[in-house]
Structure formats: structure tokens, C-alpha cells
Amino acid sequence: MLAELVRRNRSCRRFHQEHRVETPTLRELVDLARLSASGANLQPLKYILSNHPKQNEIIFSCLSWAGYLKDWPGPEEGEKPSAYMIILADTAISQSAGCDHGIAAQSILLGAREKGLAGCIMGAIKRKRLREQLAIASQYEILLVVAVGKPKEIVVLEPLPAGGDVKYWRDAKGRHHVPKRLLDDIIVSAFE
């Protein structure tokens, strides 16, 4: 059931790095994005895939992890993602991707979760460095990096009271806690 999949699809930042995510799996995930909605059906999104240690390390070096965890610089060796999908906008097709990359990333991560994988949508990217290191043509705008791997962390959802703090946090056992606004706090009005 989708509700269960959505609930289990938590952003994950520590992985069983030794668990390889094969290229056909990454291609299946891109295919989910490919078949998802696109504004005016323009389909400007393009993808760079990586499950190779060398390029993975380059991509990893261009990412900023978990901004709220000030004493955690990101996953250590052995817990890094096994694969990445860089989501690009092909500016030769459209100057703006609208929110297509959000639609695409959600399809990808729900698909990954169904396969027992997990991931994280990352927007804090050293884009200039990533472009140079992977020789990404200027035609492509770097929108997001989706990290993927076999999850090695427990993520717990918490109710977030109105006016509460949105910052996620880790407890003494290393479990990652994520406060989520309450349903009635995000529905402004209902005409029924």
C-alpha cells in the first residue's frame, strides 16, 4: 500500500556501502521518473548515474550532509551511499524544470524503498566543482543529487507541534528523529 511505502520512505544518510546498487536497478528507477508527470510534458530532466567507487567519491566530495547535525560531517567510509543519480535540467529543452525534479525524485525514492533501498534528495551541492570533476556540459543545470544505498540507520517520525522546531536530531543510540507538522496544521481550509 502506498501510504505504508511513503511512511517507510525516510531520507537516509548512512548506508551499507558494501551493498552494490547495480546499473539495471538505477535504470529502473530513472524509468519511474521518466514515466512521471512533467510540466507541459516538456521532459527536460536528464540523469547521470554512478555506482563506481571513483565517481562516487567525487560526487560525495561535492555534497553537504545533514545541515542540522553540526557535529556530524556526513557518513564515514563504509557507510557512504553505493550509488548516485544526478538530476539535470537540459536547458536546450527548457530554461526551467518547474517542480519536475521533485516529482521525479519522489518516484525514484519510492521505487528504491520498494526494492529495500533508501536514499536522500540532496540540494546542497558544490555545483561548480561537480561540473568540473565530472565534465558536465554547460547545457545541463545541476538540480539535485539523489544518493541511494542499502539503509543502515533507523529513522523515527515525531509529531511537530505548531511553533516547534523542525530540526531533525539523533538520540544516544544514533537513531535519527524527524519532526513532522501535524495534518491539521498544514490544512489552511477545506471547502466541503
Place this chain on the structure above:
Amino acid sequence: MLAELVRRNRSCRRFHQEHRVETPTLRELVDLARLSASGANLQPLKYILSNHPKQNEIIFSCLSWAGYLKDWPGPEEGEKPSAYMIILADTAISQSAGCDHGIAAQSILLGAREKGLAGCIMGAIKRKRLREQLAIASQYEILLVVAVGKPKEIVVLEPLPAGGDVKYWRDAKGRHHVPKRLLDDIIVSAFE
């Protein structure tokens, strides 16, 4: 299986208008969005729901339908959506929603599809008029309208060769055809 749900989750623009979408259903769909990822966990998205004929008609009057179908002004009476979800960004929380609304809209529409409903993510909105008519406070940026209802059209996916035309079209039987780029055309490179 998610791949099947994604494939069946086609943007729909003609509905069995007499089929009411109840408020608890709309709330369940918002809940899927609520539990989806949000950049920096800020959760700036808020929602206005409508399944009431009066407000539905107001929202309908603020939407532009199917830009590529020049001789089709939108669904006629009897085929209009039964419900709407207006996705807002609460600027008191964040000035930018990033691509959160794409993530949210995809969760909502996959959830709708699972329930036998369908919908359409609409960005071509007369925002000033909608704000005035529904008295939407200036604190809220109007991002998207998601139309929802029981589908009354057949949507067919077509392969889109590189350099082909992205425009969707209707055949003589009224079936809606949507060209989609090929998987190998959207994968720029794979480091494997």
C-alpha cells in the same frame, strides 16, 4: 507494485464529475504529502481543499487546461474534477519551497491513483483571481492546483524519438496520447 502504479498514474483532464471525492479522502492524500521529504525538513507547504461545487467552480475558473489542445478549452460540465487541492508555500516558514511541491504532488497523485482516482498537476493558474476569490492570505504563495476526480479518459503513452514533438494529442476516439522520451535519451552517462 510501484512501477505499475506510476505507469497508470497519468495526468487526467476529464472526470466523472458526479463522483464525489470525500473530505477524508482528500485529507488522506495530504497526509501522504505531509510524510514525504521536505528540503531541510522545513515543511513550508500548506493546503486548501475543496470538494464543494461553489468553490470548485471558482477554482475551475482560474485554471488553464491542456495548453497543446488548442480547440479544447477544458472539461465541460459533467466532466470537471470533483475536488481540488491548492498547494501553497507558507512564506512565514520559508521564502522558497524548493521542489517540495513536486514531491508532495507526486505522493498525492500516486495515492489518488491507488484509490481509483486520477488527477492533474496544474501550474497555469490565474493566481491573482484565485487569491481574491478564495481570500487566500498574502502569507501564502500559490504554487500548484491539483485537480482530482474519478477518471473518464483513456491516456496512452507513446515513445518519443529524440528530436520528436513533446505535444500530447487526442485521436478521433478522444483518447489522449502522451509522447515520452526514451530511457536511453534521458541518461546522459553512467559511471559503472
